[in-house]
Every structure is written in C-alpha cells, then in structure tokens.
Amino acid sequence: MINKSGDIMKRWIVAIFNAAVLIVGITFLSFLLVYLSPSDPAEILLGKSGMMVTDEVLEAKRQELGLNKPMIVQYGLWLNNFVHGDMGVSFKNSKSVSQLFAIALPNTLLLTAVSMLLTIIISTPVGIISAYKKDGITDGIVRAVTYLFISIPAFFLALIFLYVFSLKLKLLPVVGKVSLKGIIMPSLVLSLTLSAWYIRQVRAIILKELEAPYVMGLRSRGISERSILFSHVLVCSLAPLLTLFAMSFGTMLGGSAIVESIFSWNGMGKLAVDAISARDYPVIQAFVVWMAIIFMVINYLVDVLYKLVDPRIRRNLG
C-alpha cells in the first residue's frame, strides 16, 4: 500500500516537473522572439511619443524597460509581467497588447471551437461509412476526395471561397464580422481541410477495430451490426479518436492564422499576421505564447479524458 502511494507521488512529481520544463521552454523561446529581434523597443516607443530622442532619453528609457539587464533577469521580468497580464505595448499603435488580445482571444477560441465541432460532425460519420464500405464505390470516392483536399493549401481554398461566395454570388460578407454569417466561411475552410485528414484517420481507426477478433465473435453470436458499432466498436475507438483530436488541434490553431487574416476575422491570427509586416514583435510574441498555452491545455484535457475513457489506463494510474 505504502509502496503504491509512493509510486503515485513519484508519478505526480515527474508529471509536474515535465509540465514545468514545458512551460519554461515555451515562455523562454517566446521571450527570445523579442529579445533577438533586430528592433530596439526603447527607440520605437520613444519615436511614437513624438519627443526629441536624445541619447540620454534613450538610455533612460532602456533603464526603465530593463533592457540593460542580463538576459536571464530580463526573462524573469518579462515572465513576471506576463503572468500579471502585462504583455507589453504594441509597437504599431501603442495600445497594450493585453487590450488587443482581450478581444481577439475569445474570437479565435470561438472560431476554432466551431471549426473543430464541424470537423467532428463531418468526418466521424463519413469515416465510419467509408470503413464499413471498404473498397466499395463510396469508399473510393471518399478516399479520392479526401486525397485532393489534403493537398489543397488552406489559403487557396479560402480565396476560392471568398471569390465564389462573396464576390460572385454575393451570399456572404467579404469581411468576417463576428456573427453567424461571418463565421460560416472561415470555419468551413478550416474544417474542410482538416476533415480530409481526419476522415482518413477515422477510417483507419474503425477498420483496425473491425478486424479485431471480438467483432467476429459478436457477429457470430448474431448481434446486430448497429449495436456492434455503437456499443462496442465506437466505445473501443474513443481513445485513439481522442488522440487524433489533440494532435489535430495544433494544425487547426496554426491554420487559423492564415484563414483569419484572409477573412478579416478579428482574432489572434489576424493580429499576428498584421503584426508581421509592421514588425510588431510584442504582438507576435503574445500570439505565440497564447497559442502554445491553448495547445498545451487542450493536450492536458485530452490526457484526463483519455484516462476516463480507457479503464485500463485508469486502473494503472490508481
């Protein structure tokens, strides 16, 4: 008993240590983004204020921003500020980055959540049907279409959508206001490109499960296909499906940057892409940190769900 609880303690310590390494790694890499960038924040901020910039003023500002301190100290200061919600000031329009992200973050979360939901709604049934009709006509069509969609760049698909639905048919607005009509195109583009990949994975997962001996056993006992699918095959496939979900979320977050900027969806991706041409490093930095944090949280949530779904893992972890 004591041994077992000791084991659990050890496992927790390792897990917390790993999470800490990850967080330090993520924040340090992101910190380097501004630290290594060729611009001098003191000069840019002073230039915006319209004051006469003398060497003394510049030096004073550098002192104030802590730019003369060693790198590790600067990292500590930056991290402390970040944890307290201060993500610096945008070089471009002198607004605080936190202010910009307070609006953009929920918009991005909304877009990715809707797109993820759409992806699951589209690809789970199609993948299952494709697996059941393996090598049939339906399966052939599904595989061919998904193959084509995997190879389409998301930004090209987005531009085609914009051209057809907004410019030619005038069904949907060119600028994606945060509304029901505005979210249709960006979420559709994101979910279509991801679904192509997803359907193939779901098909493979279900096929593997259908080949398991227990399915043959159930069939020979005369259990209906419907109940085999819903109460056995799908339940057993939940764990690999969850892993798929966690993995694909990163693709979705990365893809959202381009799609948001094409459809002018007011999210973090659009902020970041706009910031690139303006060399607005604090905004890019905040974007990178937040994306990594969201990705990490999703991965941890999926880990927890995984344990709930798969009793074997749950038992192993005590």
Place this chain on the structure above:
Amino acid sequence: MMNFRNGKKTGEGASSDIRLIMSSLAVLLLLAICLFGEHFLPHDPYLVDMGNAFLPPCRDYIFGTDNLGRCVMCRIIAGGKTSVFVALGVVFVVMILGTLIGVIAGFAGGILDNALMKVTLVFQAFPAFVLAIAIGAILGTGIIAGMIALIAVYWTTYARLSRSMILAYKNDNYIKAARLYGASPSAIVFKYVLPNTLGVMAVTAALDVGNVILSMAGLSFIGLGAARPTAEWGAVMNEASAYFQTAPWIIMFNGITLFLAVIVFNLFGDSLRDKLDSKRINK
C-alpha cells in the same frame, strides 16, 4: 484460404510497383520542368511591362499577366524552382539533422538523452505553423529564413523516430555480435544501425515534401519566407491577393500548380510507403 491471401498480396505488389513507377516519373517530370523550364520560357519572368498589365489569359500569355505586366506562366515555372527545391532542401536537412540527434540521444542514453528529448518536447509544444511564424518573425523575410523556420518545425519527427528505432535495435543480436568483435560505436552506428533506419526515414521524408511545400507557401503568403519580387508560389499569391477581384487568374493558376505539385509528391510518398510495407510483410 492462405493461398488466396498470398495470391491477393502478389497482385497488390504488382499494382503498387506500377504506382511507384508512375509517381516517380511524375516527380521526375516536375523536377525537370523546375530545373530546365527556365530556358524555354516565352517571356522573362521578372520583366516589367506596364503596357501589358492585367491581361487575362490569351494566346501570347497563356496564363495572363500580373499587375506589372509580367507573364504569369513564366513566373509559375520560375517559382517552381524556388518552391520545390526549397522544400527538398528543408526535408534533406531535417532528415540528416533529426536522425543525427535521435541517434545521439538513443545511443548516449542517460542525461543527454533526457535533455535532448525535453528539447524535442518543447519544440512540439507549439502548434507547428505557429512555431514557424515565431522563428520566421525573428529572422525576417528571405528564403533562407523561411527554410530555417521550417527546419525548426520538422526536425522533431525524425529525431523521435530515429531514437525509437535505435532503442529497438540497440539490443538486437547482430549489434551485440558487432560489439563482441570490438567494433567502435561509430562503426556500429554507420555500418549497421543507420542503414536499417534508412528505409523508414526515406518514406517519412518523401511524405513530408508535400507538407513542406504547403508550409513554405503559407509562410510566404503571410509575408514571411520568400518576399517579392521573388517568383515563389506563396509570395506571388500574396502579391496577387490585392488584385484578386480584378485579376483572379494569377491566384488561380498559381494555386492549381501548387496543388498539383503537392499531389505529385504525396502520391510518390504513399506508393513508396506501400512498397516498403509490402516488403516488410513478405519478410
């Protein structure tokens, strides 16, 4: 039952051979167009000719002209050289670099292995394209900067893969035998272990080429990576997106070419993988 299965397998083997040959030919054709196409262009891809700006596709300019009167088709072919060879370069570097790191981690074990794997984990903690944006933003525009950004994203797969393969082979009997004969660690790695990992690495690399082409085009499209006036598919589409309403053909032809190139490489990677899988099954 067994016979039927074997018969089916050999039949599949033959058709997979044909697919491999066809897709290899398609890849070679694409590479040839990218390498030598430049010498057969009807127009100079960088020649500005304002009198001929925004011509829709016509007999002189099959794919039309852009805002500066440059021939769209010529720029696509010139851009192919950049886009395709940049992707091949990135994949080549990540394959060597990643494999090396994985081999070192797998063989050294202990603290070095632990540290290297933690670094891999941190790189993988970022959504791939977000990491590429971050590194691209530090380095600024330029093809080399874009390549480094993509190398930073793609090397982790190879490091983890080669490490796990090394760990699997490490205790194989032939490695033990080599050790007994006094072979040096480097000889073991280069003569016995690496040749064994080569097949899996090559397939992974072949499957990555299409993805890297897409990522590079994506980076250039948002203003990182290749910058104007370089003829690179993503950069050209970025420039053309401002005139999308009046001159949609620039984006259309570039996008379709990009799409076809990715399909060609994906088909090649898939048939290569099938070939390797069937070999393994027949063993």
